Amino acid sequence: MTAPLLRVTDLTVQFTRGGGFRPRILRAAHRVSFDLHRGEVVALVGESGSGKSTIGRVVARLLQARSGTVALDGRELPVTRHLRADKATRSRVQMIFQDPYASLNPVHTIYHHLARPLTLHGHGGTHLRSTAAALLESAGLAPGDAFLDRKPHALSGGQRQRVAIARALAPRPDVLVADEPTASLDVSVRMEVLLLLRRLLEARGLGVLLITHDLAAARWIADRIVVLYAGQVMEQGPAESVLSSPQHPYTQLLVAAAAHTSAPLPAGPGAPPVIDPPPGCPFAERCRNATTACRTGTIPDHIRPTTHAGPWVTRCLHPGS
Amino acid sequence: MNDVVLHIQDLRVAYGSTAVLHGASLRVSAGEVLGLVGESGSGKSTLVQGALRMLGRPAVITGGDVILDGQSLFDLDAAGLRRMWWNTVSLVPQNALNALNPMLTIGAHVDDTLLAHGITDAADRRRRAIDAMALVDLLPDTLTAHPHMLSGGMRQRVAIALALLLEPRLVVFDEPTTALDVVVERDILDRIRALQAERGFAAVFITHDISLLLTFADRIAVLYAGRVVEVAPARALGGPSSHPYTVGLLGALPPKLGEDRTAVPIAGVAPRAGQTTPGCAFAPRCTHASPKCEEPQALRALTDHHHVACHRVAGERP
């Protein structure tokens, strides 16, 4: 396999909650590792509290990590030291946010939203307006010129999300972090946006880090899937394989719940332990196969090599049961 | 299932001078779950809340009738309606998670509701409050908690408990699981079903997630551009005699495990709330459109339980 475009290694993100004598640690992500290659979609899936959004924001340099590394084409980014990034670094990783109503500035025109990143990264110049229009068209908004002078409130959710995608593409990034890009959109529009991302990725050789809780969409559009629970990677591997025969009990639970059948689930609802977390596997308290060993010590990785899309890794003492 | 609790007939609602609902009809019986599905701008919340006259200014009802438990809601005055609300029909509102007052404890919410409906004895209220918590598997000490201390799933259960306080005949759930994770959602759905089996109320479940309804609801009503375009038993939805919009909607979903198909988005854009055409609003996006689609399409019965507003599917039957 070629060297990865983005390599996340042992990433840990922590927040302190409350001061006083015993501030509590909120562990948003713990020793997360995964790779993203060019032309690939890697989906970070999990429920709320899983840490998937946090990881995305660290990659986009909006949040600081406590430890671990994030490397872009082999070069490490200072994710644990500060949030400052020069324009060249910023241009390489861009982000699309969940709520298209909140990610566009209501007082500015669509033109402003595109002209700024184009100018900042040297793609401006005399044909700024036509470049912006072309960018909108590549995101499926045609004719681009008709949208430039409108304000966000005049557009539908799907259209705003396309503007957000066009804006993210303006600096010609290598990595696109898409944080729940379709969660706020109508069902019939979601597929369009995901297909657009796939098309753009192939045309421009990007890598897309897709953050989502929608397993069906992840299976449809992602090459690899990383399943997160309480900030830790439970299982990762080729999307189709992981979702059709999940090895980790948590993945099995997610897949069963998302299937919308009436069959009973392997475990009930419960909150992931993110505050002052106990040792061992975070899913142990809900897992019906859990043993004492699961609640102490480190859980090993079971690695199963595959012929495509990297290895299949399950962090469990009793995988596949 | 003959005990029809709610009958909405040809309901028309406008916001100021803009008509948003153009004649919608629905029926719900005791013990059944009627799913109401539609995208943004389709009018699904407007339909149910308008029928119950729970919409604020500038909404106004411009036509039709609504019979709840034998009583026409449009004949009632404000006092009569307030007696109906929460007693006979209750609502678990959209974003119930954030509809709870952050300054009040859960117990205060329950108490306020009971007091507002004339339950003056404090001991009686206390007993009902504990029962309400037990109904949704919450401990009595939840009553002393404030909303922000509870998880999303717990708050949703509180909202359900509040809605069932006075044992209504009909409960409307407006997007109750949209903001919840899939495992918690499943738990809530299981609970609703169990409570319904126990209490026998009729349930209207509004959502944009049609795949959820296919296994959860008994019958499903599909809304498009302010009109009901199809009502069918859940199993029959999406088949060959379904409305083209329903077929398109189901086809735009990512395929499930084991399903052998490609997801195909519906071409075109849905009309904004308030836009109307005399004929079928879906025609511009429909692959089978013909000149006949420009005429008004009434909901026609294919069978007793399956109605479709499409001349191509339902023929000329009345």
Place this chain on the structure above:
Amino acid sequence: MMRALWENPQARAGLVVFGAMLAVALVGPFLVGDPDAFVARPLSPPSMDHLLGTTGQGQDVLAQTVVGARTTLGLGVLVGLLVVAIGSVVGGLAGYFGGKVDELLSLLINVSLVLPGLPLMVVLAAYLPAGPGSMAAVLVVTGWAWNARVVRSQVLSLRKRDFVDAAIVAGESPLRVLVVEILPNMASLLGGAVIGATTYAIGAQVGLEFLGLGDLSAITWGTNLYWATNDSALLTGSWWTFVPTGAAIALTGFALALLNFGLDGVTNPALAAGAGTGAPGPQPTPVRRSP
């Protein structure tokens, strides 16, 4: 926005009246005589020669009222703008950067807020040499902190919005994000703040001058009132020496208040005329069948 303001009846009334006062302040002095000159017997009531009578020193009240408008309103608007400008800078930086910057600036803001305003004003005004510059300094020093607080909390909340993160990821500098992306979203808040600060500036100015702490040789509304009291206006029943100025101040305050209400109505449609009246409790959706 300006159009919406004009269409709102309260805002329109406020704009018209305040505009008229400004017009009087700008043009009036050229149309009246010298306010310092001795024109007739002191404390003469209004007559055809002197429409508003004369002061205790024989000066024309009309001329004094009109000329006084210029300094009072001019300084009032200037201080209003300055207070909001300084408050926005300090509050904006505190809200945007957070952390140590916020701690330091919040300390500064809070200390300024805690210092008793009126005594400080009096002390400063008494200590500094008389003149418009000193007056402006006193008003700004005692008035900027409240605005800073308001701006800070609004910036803090806007800072969390996704479009701010999007601008940062796109590579915008922090200053551009604050000024170009965040502040325009606060236009109505800042507009209201300017109106409020101007009202404060006029009121405080008049107050200080009335106490004799302003520049007594200048002609302003405040000094008009000071001299009226000093020349025993009330004892002699010479209402015309202070009522015109008092009315002018009240009218200006009223106009600014109307403008503020109008601005609220435009930015918060729920407050607009027509909504929110009627019996308590939820009102059912009305049924109106068309024939």
